[in-house]
Amino acid sequence: MSEGVSVRGEASVSGSGAVSVSGSGAVAVAVAVSDAVSVSDALLKAVRAGRTSEVVSLLDGMTDAERRLCLPVLKELRKELRVAPWDARSREAYPTLHAAGAACHTGAAGAATWLTAADMRWSQASPAVLLHVLGDRGQDWLGNLTRRLADRPETSQVPYELMAGLVRLSRCAVPTTETYVVGWVEQIGSLWERGDTVLQRLRQDPYMAELVPALFEIPDIGSHLDWLFGDGPDSWFNALATLTEEGFLDRKVMIDACVARLLRGSVASDCRVFLKLLKALEPSRDEERQRASDWLALVSHAASAVASHAQSVLGALALAGEATPRQLAEMTSVVLFRPEKKMVRAQLVLLGKALRRDPSSAAELLPAVAQAFGHEDTDVQERALKLVERHIGAVDPRARGEVAEGAVQLSAGLRARAVAALGLDATDLAPQPYLELLPPVPLPARLAPAPDSVTEVAEEVGALLVSADGDTAAFERALDGLVRHAYLRREELAEALRPVAARSWWMDTERHHHSPDEYFRNAPHGLELVLAALLGRVRMSTLQRADRHGPTSNNCVHSALAAVLDARLWEAAHRVRTDPLPFLLATPTWSSGFLEPDELVARLGEYHRLGARPGEADFTQALLRLRRDDRAVAASAAERAAALGTTEGQRLARWLTGEGLATPTSRRRVSATHILLELGELDGLPEDLPQAFRQLGLPVGVHGSRRYCHHYWNPVEQQHWLAVLPGWREMVAARLMRELATVAVEDTRGAAAVLPLIAEAEGEAGEAVHLCVAYGLGARHPEDRLSAVDALLVLAARGHLDAEKLGTDLAQLVRRGAVKPLRLAESVQTAATTGAYGTVWSILRAALPVLLADLASEGAAPAARGFGELLAVAAECAERTEARGDVAHLGPVAERRGSSRLVTQARRLRTALEQEVAA
Structure with a gap:
């Protein structure tokens, strides 16, 4: 040393x-x-x-x-x-x-x-x-x-007893830092050691007057106070309120500190505790009136409990004549735009009481009331309109004009009443002609050529590995770039890729517990396998065995599509080490996965000129990606392919002139909650398929495979499956249906992210596609519902949506409990507000008769939560699109007694459907 x-x-x-x-x-x-x-x-x-x-x-x-x-x-x-x-x-x-x-x-x-x-x-x-x-x-x-210890962060775990003892020995000022104050709070809470109460301990503490004000400055102190003491009689806030009442603490300071802490917008636990303390202090009417501007600010607080309390305080002041109409109008402008419908309704009730108490305030308050005309809930609109009808006669022309400007936002069923109440011409509130708004139709883009240099290849591969991007076009370009440059300049490419692969664990030669060969044995893990092969981190025996026999994992419902992609990657990795390919034959022409026949013929011609041997998996995938809808182009390409005089040219010619794939038969399988789909054999596949491709033709069953597999947790790979058989999205949707059902039935997250890609893909949108979208619309998590809404709108924009089929599927899923009505209502409301009211109405028009049938019969069970919201969306769509006609079983529901949301919205929908079409 x-x-x-x-x-x-x-x-x-x-x-x-x-x-x-x-x-x-x-x-x-x-x-x-x-x-x-x-x-x-x-x-x-x-x-x-x-x-x-x-x-x-x-x-x-x-x-x-x-x-x-x-x-x-x-x-x-x-x-x-x-x-x-x-x-x-x-x-x-x-x-x-x-x-x-x-x-x-x-x-x-x-x-x-x-x-x-x-x-x-x-x-x-x-x-x-x-x-x-x-x-x-x-x-x-x-x-x-003492000061140095108290200044340490709370995570340092300095014992409070040590700091408090040092304060006594040194007779220094008590620290008010977070570490000291939190330790003090927890020491006060250790009641089991002495058996006394929080109030008794605080009374005996000589530093209580200095430490209590510091509580209001400590971030997230509420979690300690709430967790230790809760809401009982021995709670922290009750003790502080008692000490304030007894004069140990300054009352004005305590109230001001509580209000200031709430105004700072603290975390939820702080808001909860300091709001309880504020209520326990029981401010007098005079103390509340002195802080009227603070209550106005707190009405917009993020925590609904705080905002609701501020609303009640201001409301009491207003009814006691201690708040001006202007202050009440300012408060109304904030509350009516809050998401809590309970607060909105309470505000309208308060306005009604204030107007009855002082009718002269109508000129100030009714323009604020009119802001509720644009509320999404028509019950709120109607309550606001009733206030206007009752008090509009007492206002001046200026206020009347402001109210009339807001009346344009009323629903169609309430506009006639507004016209009568405001003395307007019916044309003044006539709605604009309805125009359906759908997103632009997505068009496939032509793939850019592979990167020209090894540096660009390394950059694109690195970006894909870091971002885990599922973009098929980027993946195919990067894979083609690796193969091309491995053929031309393998050593230079390997050198450029070393920094990219440096963060991969399989580059660490010191690891012995898990070898790269074990890691890659059952799955190529995307481009990682090709990188590992280029850098010599995988044995040739591993590459050779997998290239010949494929992965050893058990079959699952996804393995037919996954095995094709895996086979291509194993083949590419094997060939870059043994017999590099000049380029890939299967790289698609379009982002949709399609490959143009002329382009494949040209690639085979270049292979023939170079004397290169095509990869078996690569060439088979190229055949499956060929666009064959233009028979003249296909026939011309077949002639030129046959003229090459190669085995692959002959196979290509036969495939282009053959019948192609036949649509498999489908059959629904229904369980207690699920509706799933089985597909029959896929006929017409090319002859002499490699082992990995033969599963594509097998039937898709519901019960014949394991329910879960590793593909469920790899959504990036799923996005590439649409390019295995482009133009056959029903095949992909059928194989993904079970996990898409789990987002609604089992509340899983993330599986619906593939739905927009399915909607953008080519091919028939049949039962499988529509059932997948139906499950997505009933998903538990908002991001999954948004993905389903995107898919719904894309299908509608492309003309591929069968609204009646989707509506019927949704109704059956709701009846079976797979889709909850409230989640569905939120999804279709989101779709409608984008401007697709007509599309949503066509779906709900098909779904409602099935759903209402169970509610229209005698002795029907109470409606599930969310049925009223679903009918509200339907009514809004019918009003905006001026839909007319009859919906089966709507009448009996609308004629029920009471004013529940279900009944109210059923009546609203019936009224909208029975109105005369505007000229």
Whole structure:
């Protein structure tokens, strides 16, 4: 050890005990140092053995110089314990080492650092021991240490008893930092130790007056107060309210602090606790009136409980004549735009009372009431209109004009009443002709050529690995780029890829518990396998076996599509090491996955010229991707393919002139909650299929495979499956249907992300596609519902949506409990508000007769939660599109007694459908 401590400027002692002496006092110094060394040895033995009383006794008799001499030895022991096993011996030594090291530091900064060290945090000396060994220091030193400990973050876990004891010894000002205040709160909460109450402890605490105001400045203090004390009579806020009432705390300061903390917009736990405290303080009417501007600000608070309380306070002031109509109007403008319908309705009730109390305030309040005309809930619109009808006669022309401007936003069923109440011409509120708004039809884009340089290839591959992007076009370009440059300049490509692969665990040659061959044995993990092959991190035996026999994983409902992609990657990885391909034949022409016949013929011609052997999986995938809808183009390409004189050219010619794939038969399978689809065999596949491609023709069953597999947790790979058989999205939808059903039935998350891609893909949108969208519309999580809405709108924009089929499917899923009405209502409301009211109405028109049938019969069970919201969306769509006609079973529901949301919206829908078409 190099560290030494000098003694009287004449001698120094190293950690090993070596002594360096100079000057005439060498003998005396040597004796002193020898004594110090013996003391340090004794201290070290006692610390190692964990003998606390002996360590305290030794420290009590030491001078500062002797303590400094002991410090290097203790630091060495600390280093030793850091790497030692966590056994009984180590556990015994740590508390005594903690105390001895703190006592041997003669500077407050060093002592604070030692006391809060992370390696001794879980086995500290007791606060009593620490206070004993530190108690002989001066008050200024102890006060300095107290401040340093209190300034440490809360995660340092400084014992409150230690800090409080140091405050008593040093007689310094009590710290008000987060660490100290949180420790104080938790110490007050340890009631089980003494059996007294929070109130009693606070009364006895000499620093209560200084620490209570600090509570309002500590972030997230509410989680400690709420968790420790809850809502009972011995709660923290009840104790503080009592102390305030008794005069121990200043009432104005406490109320102002509560309001200020709420205005700062704290976390939920803080809002909950300080709102309870504010209510417990029971501000008087005069105290509330003095803070009217604060209540106006709190009405817009993010926490609904805080906003609701502010609303009730302002409401009481308004009804007592202690808030002006202008203040009430400002408050109304905020509340009517809050999402809590309960607050909105309460505000309209308050406005009604205020208008009855003071009819002269109508000119100020009715324009604010009219803001509710644009509310999404027609019940709210009607309540606001009733207020206008009742009091509009007392307002001046200016206020009447402002109300009339807002009446344009009323639903169609309420506009006639507004016209009569405001004395307007019916044409003034006539709606604009309805125009359906759908998103632009997505068009496939032509793929850009593969990157020209190895640097660009490395950049694109790196981006795909980091982002886990499922974009098929980017994936195909990157794969083609790897193959092309491995053929032309393999060493240069490998060098460029090393930094990209450096973060992959399989590049670490020191790992022995899991080899790259084991990692890649059952799955290629996207482009990782090709990179590992290029960089020599996978054995040839592993590549050869997988290329010939495919992965060893068990079959599942997804394996037919997944095996094709895996086979292509295994083949590419094997060939870059053995017989590099000049480029890939299967790289699609379009982002949809289609490959143009002329382009494949040209690629085969170049292969023939180079004498290259096509990859079996690569060529088969190219055949499946060919666009064959233009028979003239296909026939011309077939002639040129046959003229190549190669085996692949002949196969291509036969495929282009053949019948192609035949649509498989489908059959629904219904369980208690699920509706799933089975597909028959896919006939017409090319002859001589490789092993990995043969499953594509097998039937798609419901019960014949494992329910879950690793594909469920790899949504990126699923996005590539649409390009395996472009133009056959029904095949993909049928294989993904079970996990898409789980987003609604089992509340899983994320599986619906593939729905927009299915909607954008080519091919028939049949039963499988519509059932998948139906499950997505009933998903538990909002992001999955948004994906389903996107898919719905894209299908409608492309003319591929069968609204009657989707509506019927949704009705059946709702009846079986797979889709909850409220979730469906939120989804179709989102779709409608984009401007697709006509599309949504066509879906609901097909679904409602089935759903209403169960509610129209005598003795029908109560409607499930959300049926009223679903009818509200249907009514809004019917009003906007001026739909007319009859919906089966709507009449009996509309004629029910009561004013529930279900009945109200059923009547609204019936009224909309029975109105005469506007000229």
